[in-house]
Amino acid sequence: MKNFTYTRATSIKDAARRPEKSLLIAGGTNLVDRMKVFLDQPTQIIDISRLDLKKIENTGNGLRLGALVTNTQVADNLEVRKNYPILSRAILAGASQQIRNVATVGGNLMQRTRCPYYYDTAFGCNKRQPGSGCPAATGINRMHAILGASDTCIAVNPSDMCVALSALDAVVEVEGVKGRRQIPFSDFHRLPGNQPERDTTLGDNEIITAVILPANINAQSGVYLKLRDRASYSFALISVAAILDIDNNKVRNARIALGGVAHKPWRSKEAEQFLIGKSVDESVFQQAADLALRNAQPLEHNKFKVEMSKRAIRRALMVSAKGGGVA
Ligand code: SF4
Numbered sequence: 001m002k003n004f005t006y007t008r009a010t011s012i013k014d015a016a017r018r019p020e021k022s023l024l025i026a027g028g029t030n031l032v033d034r035m036k037v038f039l040d041q042p043t044q045i046i047d048i049s050r051l052d053l054k055k056i057e058n059t060g061n062g063l064r065l066g067a068l069v070t071n072t073q074v075a076d077n078l079e080v081r082k083n084y085p086i087l088s089r090a091i092l093a094g095a096s097q098q099i100r101n102v103a104t105v106g107g108n109l110m111q112r113t114r115c116p117y118y119y120d121t122a123f124g125c126n127k128r129q130p131g132s133g134c135p136a137a138t139g140i141n142r143m144h145a146i147l148g149a150s151d152t153c154i155a156v157n158p159s160d161m162c163v164a165l166s167a168l169d170a171v172v173e174v175e176g177v178k179g180r181r182q183i184p185f186s187d188f189h190r191l192p193g194n195q196p197e198r199d200t201t202l203g204d205n206e207i208i209t210a211v212i213l214p215a216n217i218n219a220q221s222g223v224y225l226k227l228r229d230r231a232s233y234s235f236a237l238i239s240v241a242a243i244l245d246i247d248n249n250k251v252r253n254a255r256i257a258l259g260g261v262a263h264k265p266w267r268s269k270e271a272e273q274f275l276i277g278k279s280v281d282e283s284v285f286q287q288a289a290d291l292a293l294r295n296a297q298p299l300e301h302n303k304f305k306v307e308m309s310k311r312a313i314r315r316a317l318m319v320s321a322k323g324g325g326v327a
Helices: 012-016 031-036 071-076 078-083 085-094 097-102 105-110 161-167 269-275 282-292 304-321
Strands: 005-008 022-025 044-047 056-058 062-066 171-176 179-184 206-214 223-227 238-247 250-259
Touching: 012 171, 012 206, 022 031, 056 078, 062 078, 071 078, 071 085, 071 097, 071 105, 078 085, 085 097, 085 161, 085 223, 085 238, 105 161, 105 206, 161 238, 161 250, 223 304, 238 304, 250 269, 250 282, 250 304, 269 282, 282 304
Parallel strands: 005 044, 022 044
Antiparallel strands: 056 062, 062 206, 171 179, 171 206, 223 238, 238 250
16 A cells, blocks of 8 residues: 555535545545555545534435445434335345444445456556456456446446435435535436546535435335345345335336446336336236346346346335335
8 A cells, every 4th residue: 555644624625625636535445445456546535534424314305314324324224224124225235234334325325346357456447547448348247237338348336225225216415615416316326438437427526415315205115135146245246126106006106226237226217117007917027127128238257147137126026016025
């Protein structure tokens, strides 16, 4: 690890005004890993962990999760568990207790891909160094994207929490030198396009201050289903967050988000629209799953993800239609 200076931000503006080549640290669960392998070599680390962003508040318009609330606090919060259970389940599926105790809401949104070539500086990597190539495209790409990838990058977003937040239509509140703004969750993370080095639409002089869960979203029947190589903590091969609102055996509203398949949490709007007004029926859910994966472009080693995603969507929808719970 290279030498760097350490300072503490005393205000949000202070953190947002950060100089070039400096990085913010909160829980540090991803940043420290990256610094150890020389992925990030900041000249200055700015500690934001003492800023006043640690509250969970019901604002009347929704539940506001401060950016420095820990993953444990979110997962254990009674209102989250009652009204947004997929968020709690996704967080509990995502990391060990020790990591959840220090990892923050904001940090979870900012974590970077776990593509092994990105972490290995012996290889080129367009995300790490634009223009240096994508060895995953012709290498081992079992964990990589099947939707929304580009010629420059086929990495996936590693977060579980963000898949649930996508399905919940959360809003990201950010603040910078030019003031405060809100970003719909589906616009916060980017597809790689020809700028894979940029994961999000956060401005260079902005920081995340909160994530807001909308009120009255009727998400109690939500299901989070994560499929991975081992039962213990590991990144998703694929995951599904599904929420059905059923009225008289007909689908009134549907929300489906996928993880482990794209550079961002992947919301399947086409499948959701298809489901509205349809009867609760496994064959209908199968058709929705087929639609969700209609444009999948699997790679040499991850063709299995297409069928796996379809089966997971069908199963998650079946469980949600019965009121939710563990799939
Ligand atoms: Fe780098 Fe993206 Fe290719 Fe992985 S998939 S090697 S992160 S460019």
